[in-house]
Amino acid sequence: xxxxSGSVKQKGRYGKFGGQYVPETLMSALIExxxxxxxxxxxxxxxxxxxxYLRDFVGRETPLYFAERLTKKIGGAKIYLKREDLxxxxxxxxxxxxxxxxxxxxxGKRKIVAETGAGQxxxxxATACALFGLDCIIFMGKEDVRRQExxxxxxxxxxxxxxxxxxxxxxxxxxxxxxxxxxxxxVEDTHYILGSALGPHPFPRIxxxxxxxxxxxxxxxxxxxxxxxxxxxxxxxxxxxxxxxMFHPFVKDEKVALYGVEAAGSGIGTGLHAAAIAxxxxxxxxxxxMYILQDEDGFIQEAHSISAGLDxxxxxxxxxxxxxxxxxxxTSVTDEGALAxxxxxxxxxxxxxxxxxxxxxxxVAELAKGMRPDEVVVVCLSxxxxxxxxxxxxxxxxxxR
Amino acid sequence: xxxxxxxxxxxxxxxxxxxxxxxxxxxxxLGSLRDKVLFLQDAGATAIEIGIPFSDPVADGxxxxxxxxxxxxxxxxxxxxxxxxxxxxxxxxxEMPLLIMSYLNPxxxxxxxxxxxxxxxxxxxxxxxxxxxxxxxxxxxxxxTENGIALIQLVSLTSDQKRMAAIAEQSTGFIYxxxxxxxTGAREGFNESLAxxxxxxxxxxxxxxxxxxxxxxxxHVEQLSIHTDGVIxxxxxxxxxxxxxxxxxxxxxxxxxxxxxxxx
Numbered sequence: 080x081x082x083x084s085g086s087v088k089q090k091g092r093y094g095k096f097g098g099q100y101v102p103e104t105l106m107s108a109l110i111e112x113x114x115x116x117x118x119x120x121x122x123x124x125x126x127x128x129x130x131x132y133l134r135d136f137v138g139r140e141t142p143l144y145f146a147e148r149l150t151k152k153i154g155g156a157k158i159y160l161k162r163e164d165l166x167x168x169x170x171x172x173x174x175x176x177x178x179x180x181x182x183x184x185x186x187g188k189r190k191i192v193a194e195t196g197a198g199q200x201x202x203x204x205a206t207a208c209a210l211f212g213l214d215c216i217i218f219m220g221k222e223d224v225r226r227q228e229x230x231x232x233x234x235x236x237x238x239x240x241x242x243x244x245x246x247x248x249x250x251x252x253x254x255x256x257x258x259x260x261x262x263x264x265x266v267e268d269t270h271y272i273l274g275s276a277l278g279p280h281p282f283p284r285i286x287x288x289x290x291x292x293x294x295x296x297x298x299x300x301x302x303x304x305x306x307x308x309x310x311x312x313x314x315x316x317x318x319x320x321x322x323x324x325m326f327h328p329f330v331k332d333e334k335v336a337l338y339g340v341e342a343a344g345s346g347i348g349t350g351l352h353a354a355a356i357a358x359x360x361x362x363x364x365x366x367x368x369m370y371i372l373q374d375e376d377g378f379i380q381e382a383h384s385i386s387a388g389l390d391x392x393x394x395x396x397x398x399x400x401x402x403x404x405x406x407x408x409x410t411s412v413t414d415e416g417a418l419a420x421x422x423x424x425x426x427x428x429x430x431x432x433x434x435x436x437x438x439x440x441x442x443v444a445e446l447a448k449g450m451r452p453d454e455v456v457v458v459c460l461s462x463x464x465x466x467x468x469x470x471x472x473x474x475x476x477x478x479x480r
Numbered sequence: 481x482x483x484x485x486x487x488x489x490x491x492x493x494x495x496x497x498x499x500x501x502x503x504x505x506x507x508x509x510l511g512s513l514r515d516k517v518l519f520l521q522d523a524g525a526t527a528i529e530i531g532i533p534f535s536d537p538v539a540d541g542x543x544x545x546x547x548x549x550x551x552x553x554x555x556x557x558x559x560x561x562x563x564x565x566x567x568x569x570x571x572x573x574x575e576m577p578l579l580i581m582s583y584l585n586p587x588x589x590x591x592x593x594x595x596x597x598x599x600x601x602x603x604x605x606x607x608x609x610x611x612x613x614x615x616x617x618x619x620x621x622x623x624x625t626e627n628g629i630a631l632i633q634l635v636s637l638t639s640d641q642k643r644m645a646a647i648a649e650q651s652t653g654f655i656y657x658x659x660x661x662x663x664t665g666a667r668e669g670f671n672e673s674l675a676x677x678x679x680x681x682x683x684x685x686x687x688x689x690x691x692x693x694x695x696x697x698x699x700h701v702e703q704l705s706i707h708t709d710g711v712i713x714x715x716x717x718x719x720x721x722x723x724x725x726x727x728x729x730x731x732x733x734x735x736x737x738x739x740x741x742x743x744x
Contacts, residue, residue, distance in 0.1 A: 090615065098615075098616055099613060099615055099616060100584055100611045100612060100613075100616055101611060101613060102538070102539045102610055102611060102613075102634070102636070102658075103613050103614075103633075103634040103635060103636040103638075103639060103647075103658065104636035104637070104638050104658060104661055104662075105638075106613050106614075106615075106636075106638070106639070106643065107636075107638040107639060107640060107643070108638070246545070247535070247536075252536065256536050256537075256538050259538045260538055260539075260541075260662075260663050263538075263539070263661065263662055263663055264660075264661055264662035264663065265661075266638060266661055267638070267661065360589075361588070362585045362588050362589060363584045363585045363588060363611065364536065364585065365536075365538070366611070371585075373585065373589065375589065376557040376558060376559065376586060376589055376590075377534075377558070377585040377586035377587070377588060377589025377590065378534065378535040378552070378557075378585075378586070379535045379536050379585070380535075
């Protein structure tokens with residue numbers, strides 16, 4: 080909305096999206112964080128330390144893998160998988176958690192709060208906290224606790240305290256609310272490791288920068304393997320952290336098409352989905368101006384997706400801007416489609432993707448089919464599917480077969 | 481001078497301190513809004529803050545969250561609240577300012593221009609938006625000022641001197657001094673440095689300073705009125721209405737009058 084622009088002091092805008100819509104109590108922490116991050120990002124010792132942990136602890140760089148059997152089966156463009164599932168803890172989330180934990184310590188904060196949906200960000204943050212000896216409290220919606228009980232146990236093994244959130248829909252949105260409330264009350268000695276490219280400035284920028292490694296590596300790897308840039312890059316979108324990390328280094332390469340895949344749940348038409356760009360309106364949630372699933376009175380609606388990690392009713396501000404200027408295309412895949420994508424990759428490549436990533440896989444299968452064999456598409460395989468096996472078994476109605 | 485500031489100043493000039501109760505609109509049904517407003521007016525409130533329920537109230541604690549959920553379950557919306565206020569505004573005295581407390585998103589969904597127009601028609605003279613810090617308030621502030629409606633800004637314990645000065649400069653009606661790091665709701669006590677913080681804020685503020693968050697007993701009301709122009713009481717009022725304990729509300733309001741008068 081035009082009405083939100085115009086003030087000279089506004090910060091962290093992506094076009095009209097983003098900003099800092101938070102209680103005053105958090106403003107000083109955001110200002111401190113911005114200064115600390117500006118300082119850190121200019122400091123070679125910080126970058127070297129981060130690179131060290133990403134390499135020797137996380138296991139980067141991750142491979143860019145040519146999915147030959149999948150490519151043959153689809154019969155269109157060459158499909159490459161960016162293997163973020165091979166990171167330590169099984170998803171891209173660790174890139175950001177390590178970065179922000181280092182940043183927290185730089186600010187002298189040794190207590191961490193975080194939210195988690197699928198549990199991947201929670202596990203990644205609990206891991207970073209164990210690695211550096213930081214206190215860690217994780218808020219997780221009760222529905223997600225149920226869907227991802229192994230991840231809850233994993234976080235607890237890593238020494239984190241997991242607090243189930245009973246309120247609202249008991250999913251990621253409600254976990255963010257509680258994490259924000261906790262942060263307001265403990266802001267003086269606690270850093271909030273936000274897990275997606277969301278929230279008030281400077282979080283969308285910090286999370287994007289820590290996830291940019293995905294796209295930076297991909298760009299170099301595809302140039303090595305194919306001698307040229309890809310024709311298309313695809314990633315799934317909940318809040319949008321793996322996608323913005325993958326897209327950002329390609330944004331200026333206008334010939335590279337960017338596709339973000341939202342979760343269409345039971346179908347956009349049913350109202351039971353998590354596709355904020357396809358089905359949302361502009362508004363403010365959790366500190367930022369974004370596309371949000373909301374009713375006509377501005378109340379936030381519950382998101383629905385089989386994938387806990389995409390079950391969020393908004394999309395990060397930079398994606399909203401890329402959509403608005405037409406630089407990236409945002410599409411969606413249903414629960415059913417994601418399950419098909421998961422089976423497809425499992426059967427053709429021997430890789431069980433996370434349900435989140437399975438949305439992107441399914442879309443790539445459609446996209447590549449319509450492309451020529453000499454064209455190249457890269458999909459971000461943001462996480463592995465071990466955590467989802469139970470959910471998938473329930474959904475497929477299968478047992479031991 | 482805006483009606484909000486006028487009423488607070490007039491109260492302080494008479495040797496009392498301001499008392500601003502908060503109620504959740506539609507808690508107990510929207511029909512109860514009129515009764516609550518008129519009760520608080522008769523009980524001696526200086527102004528009345530009317531909360532709009534929201535699906536994601538990140539600045540609120542359990543009590544107000546639950547009141548909000550009760551109101552949402554009644555189907556209460558910003559639009560319905562403003563219509564209700566309009567229906568009984570003639571019964572509200574002109575010197576009794578009504579304030580709306582709403583998170584930003586329902587206001588955006590309403591449409592900013594239409595919202596400000598409706599505030600006027602409903603006789604509302606002040607607005608509090610807990611998720612709108614100074615940096616983001618420019619345009620709304622302009623619109624409200626053109627229409628004679630105050631935009632009450634919050635100052636927190638974490639706001640440094642520079643921010644405090646900038647917020648004091650921009651706030652109209654009064655400054656809402658948040659007395660704790662945290663969300664709304666009852667507490668045992670307050671940080672030791674709070675008095676210094678409030679004094680410092682009071683010394684630089686061109687508008688009255690009212691303290692709020694965690695004020696739940698007559699003793700709190702007295703304690704926090706010493707260094708300020710008065711208090712805002714939310715969760716304790718919401719609780720009292722929910723329990724039908726209106727005598728409790730009168731006690732809280734009395735605490736803002738008697739002791740102060742004795743102190744002068």
